[in-house]
Amino acid sequence: GAVVSQHPSWVICKSGTSVKIECRSLDFQATTMFWYRQFPKQSLMLMATSNEGSKATYEQGVEKDKFLINHASLTLSTLTVTSAHPEDSSFYICSARADSYRNTIYFGEGSWLTVV
Amino acid sequence: ILNVEQSPQSLHVQEGDSTNFTCSFPSSNFYALHWYRWETAKSPEALFVMTLNGDEKKKGRISATLNTKEGYSYLYIKGSQPEDSATYLCAPIMIYNQGGKLIFGQGTELSVKP
Numbered sequence: 001g002a003v004v005s006q007h008p009s010w011v012i013c014k015s016g017t018s019v020k021i022e023c024r025s026l027d028f029q030a031t032t033m034f035w036y037r038q039f040p041k042q043s044l045m046l047m048a049t050s051n052e053g054s055k056a057t058y059e060q061g062v063e064k065d066k067f068l069i070n071h072a073s074l075t076l077s078t079l080t081v082t083s084a085h086p087e088d089s090s091f092y093i094c095s096a097r098a099d100s101y102r103n104t105i106y107f108g109e110g111s112w113l114t115v116v
Numbered sequence: 117i118l119n120v121e122q123s124p125q126s127l128h129v130q131e132g133d134s135t136n137f138t139c140s141f142p143s144s145n146f147y148a149l150h151w152y153r154w155e156t157a158k159s160p161e162a163l164f165v166m167t168l169n170g171d172e173k174k175k176g177r178i179s180a181t182l183n184t185k186e187g188y189s190y191l192y193i194k195g196s197q198p199e200d201s202a203t204y205l206c207a208p209i210m211i212y213n214q215g216g217k218l219i220f221g222q223g224t225e226l227s228v229k230p
Contacts, residue, residue, distance in 0.1 A: 036220075042222065043222040046219060049217050104150075105218060108159060109158065109159050
């Protein structure tokens with residue numbers, strides 16, 4: 001089946017620094033990618049939707065300047081957490097979709113971010 | 117805000133038991149429903165994409181039904197095995213959702229004891 005690779009799996013960074021998480025579709029072209037965040041004991045919360053070559057659409061309450069999303073090619077989207085703070089520590093996971101709404105959406109393995 | 121509810125939140129069964137859980141979503145503006153299985157430390161795995169009222173899909177011992185008129189879907193697991201232990205997530209897509217984004221329920225955490 002289709003594979004989405006997310007990197008890094010784990011990252012620890014100092015407060016105030018920025019960290020980038022990559023999401024790649026390995027064997028298909030992802031016209032749309034989604035970024036989610038999971039808080040402890042809660043479900044996946046959609047942060048933003050990104051379409052290749054255009055600006056990401058952020059969900060209400062998600063800071064655009066804090067969570068920079070770039071979808072520069074049909075196989076790569078990146079999430080940059082800027083000026084990270086301990087409250088940004090979380091599990092972040094991406095997913096990618098090839099075409100229509102009914103097509104399966106494939107998930108990456110997720111990334112654990114710890115800000116110290 | 118799209119209201120997606122899954123019940124129960126957690127379920128503990130013995131190996132061999134059959135089980136089922138529910139996903140409820142708004143019945144109006146429905147487009148499609150996705151079911152995922154998420155094992156710890158792995159990527160969520162797509163199980164089913166359902167679109168039509170009355171749809172029934174099957175994958176091995178797992179099956180799902182869809183009722184779009186009343187806004188619910190059932191997921192059934194026949195003869196549960198320890199390897200079925202995972203969190204099962206549902207996510208409807210509504211007609212008005214730009215880009216077909218998935219809004220997930222909280223999931224049902226299934227634990228199957230040998």
